[in-house]
Amino acid sequence: MSSEIESIASSVTESDSSELLDFVSDLIQSPADADYDLISRKLKRQYQLNPPKQQIYRVYNAHFSDVTIGPKLKKWMIKSQVRSNSGVLVVTIVLAPNKFSCKYDCAYCPQETDLSGAPTQPRSYLSNEPAMLRALESEFDIKGQFNNRIRSYKRTGNIAADNSSKIEVIFSGGTWESYPLEYREQVIRELYWAANTVSAERPSNTLEAEITENETATLRIIGFTLETRPDNITEETIIQYRKWGITRIQIGVQHYDDTILKKMNRKCYTKDTVRAIRLLKQAGLKVVVHLMPDLPGSSPEQDRWMFDQAIQRPELQFDDVKIYPTAVVKTFDDKHIVKSKILDMYNAGEFTPYSEKNVRDLIDVCIYYKTRLNPWVRIQRLIRDIPKTDIAAGYGGMSNLRQLIHQQMKKEGLRCNCIRCMEIGDQEHDVLEPILVVRKYEASEGTEYHISVEAHKMNMWQTGLYWLILVMNWLSFVFLGKHEYWSGNLDTYIGLYGFLRLRFDPAPGGNFISEINECALVREVHVYGTSIGVGAASAGSQHRGFGKLLMKTAETIAAENGWKKVAVIAGVGTREYYKNKCGYRLDGTYMVKDL
Structure with a gap:
């Protein structure tokens, strides 16, 4: 067993000193936007202690769980947040x-x-x-x-x-x-x-x-x-x-x-x-x-x-x-x-x-x-x-x-x-407006749409070109009744908030999965940012509605291409989300929605 695991085990079993309790008490009373690394160093000198973050987090849960702390401090306490x-x-x-x-x-x-x-x-x-x-x-x-x-x-x-x-x-x-x-x-x-x-x-x-x-x-x-x-x-x-x-x-x-x-x-x-x-x-x-x-x-x-x-x-x-x-x-x-x-x-x-x-x-x-x-x-x-x-x-x-x-x-x-190199993780790109991007490509006898919400950093000319494309896409919808989407610019692309994989297959389900026959297929939906619990409040990308935006965009693209139904290959633990948040029903092992 690694020394890190041993240190965790020891920190869990040892009794908590009054100095450690005071340390954590002072820490959680710090301002919500504080530099917690700096405060932690000061407290370590003050109390002559050097507790690891996992011990601080454990003491908080054991003794101060009734005290509400901000998301920044909670993130700081989570040692292996990556x-x-x-x-x-x-x-x-x-x-x-x-x-x-x-x-x-x-x-x-x-x-x-x-x-x-x-x-x-x-x-x-x-x-x-x-x-x-x-x-x-x-x-x-x-x-x-x-x-x-x-x-x-x-x-x-x-x-x-x-x-x-x-x-x-x-x-x-x-x-x-x-x-x-x-x-x-x-x-x-x-x-x-x-x-x-x-x-x-x-x-x-x-x-x-x-x-x-x-x-x-x-x-x-x-x-x-x-x-x-x-x-x-x-x-x-x-x-x-x-x-x-x-x-x-x-x-x-x-x-x-x-x-x-x-x-x-x-x-x-x-x-x-x-x-x-x-x-x-x-x-x-x-x-x-x-x-x-x-x-x-x-x-x-x-x-x-x-x-x-x-x-x-x-x-x-x-x-x-x-x-x-x-x-x-x-x-x-x-x-x-x-x-x-x-x-x-x-x-x-x-x-x-x-x-x-x-x-x-x-x-x-x-x-x-x-x-x-x-x-x-x-x-x-x-x-x-x-x-x-x-x-x-x-x-x-x-x-x-x-x-x-x-x-x-x-x-x-x-x-x-x-995707791994570009996923937003714990980066701070909130100052940049999230942009919807749709990339279309051919794959395995079908057509795939990679729908994503991205952060782009543009200069004045790139911004002007982007808005010109948006205006042209809007005119296309007004006169032709069909949405067009920006396909992105890898030169300005700096971060990924989330994505969805939409597939138009010539024979969805083949002749062996009847419940998804004639369905456009959503093969994956993923929104990035620190994993938070179902129902937990957060300002991160997972709770900014990006998932619903991705699903709505996929449904729009599917409908405009003549599909009457969408099927999602949802993990067992996500079925409730698609049922309660997106209006899908369970059909066999897929979540299905009529368009």
């Missing part, structure tokens, strides 16, 4: 290691076992990765992992005791469909049960009953992600996903060069990826792909080509991406054995990552993509969180590669327009 700046709190659950975790044998994928050969982690994961350490602590128990993470969020102030919170769950480990169906349904049920019983224990109910309860629970599952392979995406598996409340699917694409994939024994190719993305979007699901530069057989030029395919080809348009530069991992202690075909290739002198020869080549490849990607894409991760001690070869063992990439971009005056 985790909630994206509007939701993420809980990663690791599935149990066993022989079923993945039935495939891709060359780059490690398998960790104990000395007897029994798997100690699901395929591709190592036991000293941070998320795996938490899973080991709970012995891979679903409820134990969930409760552990929620306790951590409460300690750091990301979850308040008196408000509902929005949780996004990610199931990691192996390949989802490789686990027996009985186990898959069991862990899904245990997840909802864990979320529903954080405050009060009770025996578990049926999966259907737990899902229904979570619609109004204190901890609501508003997003649910699974990991699998493109060739495992079928109409049958998608029906299962929706039954379980799944809203996002991660697929391991790795590369678009089938020659490289064949060399890696992938047995899953670009045609499978094209088909998988098409099926997932047809059902309204969000799509995350994994890409791996620096694989055997690749080169900096070939990896730039891979990223060009991701940017340019309509049939390969995804929503989010995780970029995992190839790492050859090895055994890291005397209790485990780590094996992979790529490690054998490296030890035999048959493969050396090009980043080992010159890490700048890999940095330049990543910068190439980050400076060219489409603004409707979010880079979820840029490098996997593998300890340096585990890496035999790959990016020079530089576990801070993402930081080096950003430093180089800053040095060259470059920036990335991906």
Whole structure:
């Protein structure tokens, strides 16, 4: 357990001194617009104390909860606020290691076992990765992992005791469909049960009953992600996903060069990826792909080509991406054995990552993509969180590669327009008027609208051009009866308050999800800013009506293009919002509204 967690635990159990109580009392009586860092330093000198923020927050809740404090001070107390700046709190659950975790044998994928050969982690994961350490602590128990993470969020102030919170769950480990169906349904049920019983224990109910309860629970599952392979995406598996409340699917694409994939024994190719993305979007699901530069057989030029395919080809348009530069991992202690075909290739002198020869080549490849990607894409991760001690070869063992990439971009005056880099977080752009932007693009045989609320910083000429476009759009509506929208300007774009993904599919739902036939599909709605509880008051972007604006705009665009209904692939915990705030009804597993 980390020293930080130990310090949290000690601060929770120790008795509170009168000096500490006076410290917190003085702090919360400070002016609402005060510099709390400065005040905290003065109080630390005055009382000869150095309490961490999580301890201050705990003492406030324990002894002064009847005293109302402003949002600025509450934000200051929340130590790990960055985790909630994206509007939701993420809980990663690791599935149990066993022989079923993945039935495939891709060359780059490690398998960790104990000395007897029994798997100690699901395929591709190592036991000293941070998320795996938490899973080991709970012995891979679903409820134990969930409760552990929620306790951590409460300690750091990301979850308040008196408000509902929005949780996004990610199931990691192996390949989802490789686990027996009985186990898959069991862990899904245990997840909802864990979320529903954080405050009060009770025996578990049926999966259907737990899902229904979570619609109004204190901890609501508003997003649910699974990991699998493109060739495992079928109409049958998608029906299962929706039954379980799944809203996002991660697929391991790795590369678009089938020659490289064949060399890696992938047995899953670009045609499978094209088909998988098409099926997932047809059902309204969000799509995350994994890409791996620096694989055997690749080169900096070939990896730039891979990223060009991701940017340019309509049939390969995804929503989010995780970029995992190839790492050859090895055994890291005397209790485990780590094996992979790529490690054998490296030890035999048959493969050396090009980043080992010159890490700048890999940095330049990543910068190439980050400076060219489409603004409707979010880079979820840029490098996997593998300890340096585990890496035999790959990016020079530089576990801070993402930081080096950003430093180089800053040095060259470059920036990335991906959603993660532009999301408003805890920045202060309120002095700039939020602007509605609609970007239209073709994807997987359909048409997508990326509707966003953005902050733009314009000079006089850019402002004049913007208003001219607005006037022309207004005239278009007056004379043609159809709204036109500004498509944005990346040169003036400085922040993202929220966005919505609207899809016009030629056959929504296909012939396997009848409730969304003839519906325009809202695949994602996300408003940024620190995660706040359902019903909590805040001046942040989450409670400025941006969500309703995005939904109203999507409905208007759909109606003007001849659609009679809109369907939202809503997470279980968001169904009440769409029903009560937007006038939708539950039809099957989707929220549907007649236009």
